[in-house]
Amino acid sequence: MNRFDYIRPVSVPEAIAAAAVPGSAYLAAGTNLLDLMKVGASRPERVINITRLPGLDRIEWLPDGGVRVGTLVRNSDLAYDERFAKTFPVVAEALLSGASAQLRNAATVGGNLMQRTRCAYFHDLAGACNRREPGSGCDALGGENRLQAVLGWSEHCIATHPSDFCVPLAALDAIVEVEGPHGGREIALDTLHRLPGATPEQETALLPGELIVALRLPAEASSFSRNARYIKLRERTSYAFAVVSAAAALEVEGGTIRKARIALGGVAAKPWRAREAEALLEGKQATAQAFAEAAELALAEARPSGDNAFKIELAHRIVTRALSLALEGTPQAMPALPASPFPALSGANHVI
Amino acid sequence: MSLSIGLTINGQPRTVALDDPRVTLLDLLRERLDLTGTKKGCDRGQCGACTVLVDGRRINSCLALAASLDGATVTTIEGLADGEALHPVQAAFIEHDGFQCGFCTPGQIMSAIGLIAEGHAGDDPERIRELMSGNICRCGAYQGITEAVLEAQKTLAERNRRDAA
Known part of the structure; x- marks a missing residue:
């Protein structure tokens, strides 16, 4: 790990002023940043600890029924908040399907939004990576790339965004509140993360020094609470990033879909909202045929970036599965294996 | 600095x-x-x-x-231990062969204590396995670990009931 100056601001304005100096990085729990610093993929000269900033660790319910979640709220505290989990179950399920219990206890809301790609070449200093070192090339192209992007990638970068949490947030029109050197502003979560194009190093819409202070979910997003699921395919049962995942949320009336929300994870450099697929479903009967057509449309522009054509078919199936499970209804209790496409083994007798 | x-x-x-x-x-x-x-x-x-x-x-x-x-x-x-008296989670790991080489065991035990305090697993072995998935055991003592967590959780709940009475 490189040497750095450690700065402990006591207010948001002080933190933002400190971060105005180039080479600065905000530190919350550090579960991603420290990991990257250990391998040298991230080398901030100044680390600004924001964990002591006042007022950023609250879950506040808004008069209209929406919610405002402070950037320092821990992933586990949000997922297990009873009212939050009941109102936005697809978000709670995504949170609990990510990382491990230890990491969820530490990791923050803002940190999850700002986490970097898990592309092995981004982490490996011996490899070329345009995202880490602009202009150096992309060793993932033509390398080990079976888990890389199938949507929105460019010849400059084929990395994916690893967050589970961000997938239902994109589907439910979450808003990110930021404060910065030029004041505060709001960014739709769907536009927070950028596709690589020719500048993969520009990962988010945040300007230098800007700090995420809160996340908002609009009241309208609560109308999906009865029919919403996050489903995630992993290479092992638990504690793994998504190969592909999907959040599906439906408002159904007498078998007819009034509203639909769909987003995919693990397929692109950002959580991938599938608006055309949503529009196709609205007003239609909720049938397997309709769900398959929606999945087809969601992946119409997908193309392999290497040895990963299988992900397109998997993504197609996971969208269909998420939609049909959402139609079955949000489970009364959080499943033993959140987001698992497989039936739970509860009651299995291999432990006596 | x-x-x-x-x-x-x-x-x-x-x-x-x-x-x-x-x-x-x-x-x-x-x-x-x-x-x-x-x-x-x-x-x-x-x-x-x-x-x-x-x-x-x-x-x-x-x-x-x-x-x-x-x-x-x-x-x-x-x-964890109170003098020579082991913490109930430590005792349960021994009782149920919750380890072989022992390298991961301190982390497993601390994680189990955290899991029990969080209170989200109930007595469902599947939930315990899921909530212990952040602790890898390369000897593969997972069955013993799951049994140990289930028993320690019961012991601690009984102790809490006694203390409250």
């Missing part, structure tokens, strides 16, 4: 002078405070061997900067 932080470690208040802000909680415990019960496995948050309780919550000590924990209460494997 020198930083002074205060920590309560296994019930003991300590003032620690950090000559370097890069020190993780794990390295502070092992290298500077001689508390080597907490193990360094992957040092990347992937194996769980370094699990400790910070303010009662289980976290990976390898991914926490010590400097950022000023004022925190830390419990490590060394802080």
